[in-house]
Amino acid sequence: MSERPVTVGLLGGGVIGGGWAARFLLNGVDVRLYDPDPDAPRRLDRMLSGARRAYRKLTILPLPPEGVLTFAPSPAEAAAGAEFVQESAPERVELKQELLAAASAAADPGVVFCSSTSGLRPSLLQARMAHPDRLAVGHPFNPVYLLPLVELCGGERTAPDTVSRAAAVYRAIGMHPLVVRNEIDGFLADRLLEALWREALWLVRDDVATVDEVDDAIRYGAGLRWAIMGTFLTYRMAGGEGGMEHFMEQFGPALALPWTKLAEVPELTPELVEKLARQSDAQAAGRSVPELERERDDCLVAVLQALRSRGAGAGETLATWERRLLATAPGADGAGPIDVAPTGPLRLFSREIPADWIDYNGHVTEARYLDLLGDATDALLRYLGVDAGYLEAGGSYYTVETHISHLGQLYAGDRVEAITQVLGWDDRRLHVYHVIVRQGDEEPVATGEHMLIHVDAAEGRASAVRDGVRSRVAAVADAHATLPRPVRAGRRIAL
Numbered sequence: 147m148s149e150r151p152v153t154v155g156l157l158g159g160g161v162i163g164g165g166w167a168a169r170f171l172l173n174g175v176d177v178r179l180y181d182p183d184p185d186a187p188r189r190l191d192r193m194l195s196g197a198r199r200a201y202r203k204l205t206i207l208p209l210p211p212e213g214v215l216t217f218a219p220s221p222a223e224a225a226a227g228a229e230f231v232q233e234s235a236p237e238r239v240e241l242k243q244e245l246l247a248a249a250s251a252a253a254d255p256g257v258v259f260c261s262s263t264s265g266l267r268p269s270l271l272q273a274r275m276a277h278p279d280r281l282a283v284g285h286p287f288n289p290v291y292l293l294p295l296v297e298l299c300g301g302e303r304t305a306p307d308t309v310s311r312a313a314a315v316y317r318a319i320g321m322h323p324l325v326v327r328n329e330i331d332g333f334l335a336d337r338l339l340e341a342l343w344r345e346a347l348w349l350v351r352d353d354v355a356t357v358d359e360v361d362d363a364i365r366y367g368a369g370l371r372w373a374i375m376g377t378f379l380t381y382r383m384a385g386g387e388g389g390m391e392h393f394m395e396q397f398g399p400a401l402a403l404p405w406t407k408l409a410e411v412p413e414l415t416p417e418l419v420e421k422l423a424r425q426s427d428a429q430a431a432g433r434s435v436p437e438l439e440r441e442r443d444d445c446l447v448a449v450l451q452a453l454r455s456r457g458a459g460a461g462e463t464l465a466t467w468e469r470r471l472l473a474t475a476p477g478a479d480g481a482g483p484i485d486v487a488p489t490g491p492l493r494l495f496s497r498e499i500p501a502d503w504i505d506y507n508g509h510v511t512e513a514r515y516l517d518l519l520g521d522a523t524d525a526l527l528r529y530l531g532v533d534a535g536y537l538e539a540g541g542s543y544y545t546v547e548t549h550i551s552h553l554g555q556l557y558a559g560d561r562v563e564a565i566t567q568v569l570g571w572d573d574r575r576l577h578v579y580h581v582i583v584r585q586g587d588e589e590p591v592a593t594g595e596h597m598l599i600h601v602d603a604a605e606g607r608a609s610a611v612r613d614g615v616r617s618r619v620a621a622v623a624d625a626h627a628t629l630p631r632p633v634r635a636g637r638r639i640a641l
């Protein structure tokens with residue numbers, strides 16, 4: 147199996163299994179999912195449209211063609227032929243053991259299985275499996291398609307390479323695997339979160355605060371810092387120039403004060419549960435689950451992008467995933483000399499028009515035409531060998547002039563593609579022409595003519611195109627020199 151599997155089997159398609167399905171599918175992996183609930187396909191569909199919407203905002207890079215989702219009638223059929231299996235069934239040990247036994251008996255012996263369990267030890271889950279050495283816990287966080295953390299924990303019988311192989315799969319789909327070196331209940335994150343959760347429940351039970359006030363106590367303060375610094379780095383900073391030692395000296399003694407309830411758990415009486423539910427409904431203020439999910443996803447995307455701009459925390463995971471997308475995008479794989487020069491214009495880019503590109507006139511707003519043309523230019527550059535390695539070495543092309551002709555209207559759901567022609571080039575310049583058409587229809591919807599300058603990004607100035615890319619540009623330009631010149635090329639705006 148290469149790092150990114152072709153097909154995975156998923157057992158359970160609820161909040162977490164549905165999130166796994168979305169993450170795998172949007173990363174180009176086919177998914178075979180078993181869930182006995184007849185309503186599962188409807189829930190999956192909703193989860194997937196939310197995830198597609200979030201990914202369109204998350205990255206401007208083209209995603210691989212979406213994987214294919216099929217529903218398997220049994221656990222065995224979900225696992226047979228899959229290269230990796232993720233179990234996300236209800237948190238009941240006997241049910242998980244039975245499911246893993248049935249699926250593992252049908253899978254190839256080398257296939258890695260991971261369980262999404264929030265707290266069950268992998269040694270327990272291995273009990274009835276065929277080849278238990280290939281099971282680990284891969285504990286994700288909701289929404290799985292956006293949050294990168296996955297805690298990886300092996301059991302008594304887990305082979306060391308099971309953990310490393312699972313980690314490679316998770317990295318390939320944009321996640322941050324954190325290996326939990328000791329098998330403990332609750333792993334790392336849920337132990338921390340449970341301590342906070344217990345305290346939160348006590349505060350509400352004792353009428354110290356409402357659920358909304360407890361949430362405010364997190365989201366206006368510590369919650370903002372946690373994404374950047376976690377807990378230990380935060381407290382080091384709180385120690386000022388004296389660092390952690392000063393912090394411990396100043397605040398350490400307070401740990402002995404009876405502020406918290408520590409391991410005590412409030413009794414979950416019907417009154418407490420009713421109070422939590424009532425206050426939680428008031429907090430949601432009539433917003434539906436899909437509305438809250440959209441708000442959560444939009445904010446998470448914005449946070450991840452802000453962190454990426456600083457190279458901090460989960461932002462670095464996003465950047466690594468994008469570098470991977472760039473390296474595997476169409477055109478990036480053949481970055482040697484072009485053996486067979488293209489005999490016609492290139493068709494390197496296509497995409498579906500999303501609903502949020504539509505303006506008050508009911509069709510695609512004009513600025514999005516530049517989005518399409520810019521993405522088509524990126525696809526051409528990758529084809530010419532401007533890949534992650536070339537960019538890292540400082541070489542790149544920047545667009546310096548663009549002329550767009552808007553010739554037709556586009557609507558949500560239209561699939562368009564770009565037909566691309568290189569009109570000319572020299573050491574520093576590349577003259578490009580795209581025609582945007584609906585797929586299956588050659589009638590132009592827009593054309594874009596662009597002049598690009600080759601730059602040395604580190605020096606911030608124009609520079610000559612480098613070896614490797616130069617020969618590819620020359621090969622394409624030579625082949626395109628024999629094509630008819632597009633009628634709109636060289637147009638200027640005038641009455």
Ligand SMILES: NC(=O)c1ccc[n+]([C@@H]2O[C@H](COP(=O)([O-])OP(=O)(O)OC[C@H]3O[C@@H](n4cnc5c(N)ncnc54)[C@H](O)[C@@H]3O)[C@@H](O)[C@H]2O)c1
Nearest residue numbers: 158159160161162163183234235236237262263264286288
């Ligand atoms: N919800 C979270 O925030 C969260 C976070 C991390 C991990 N987890 C873990 O993920 C797992 C799933 O939790 P969830 O929140 O998605 O629960 P859920 O109730 O949303 O989903 C469980 C799904 O499993 C299906 N199912 C029931 N019996 C099954 C069977 N025999 N075989 C296959 N599928 C079956 C159900 O129809 C349902 O769709 C649990 O182990 C949980 O601890 C949950």
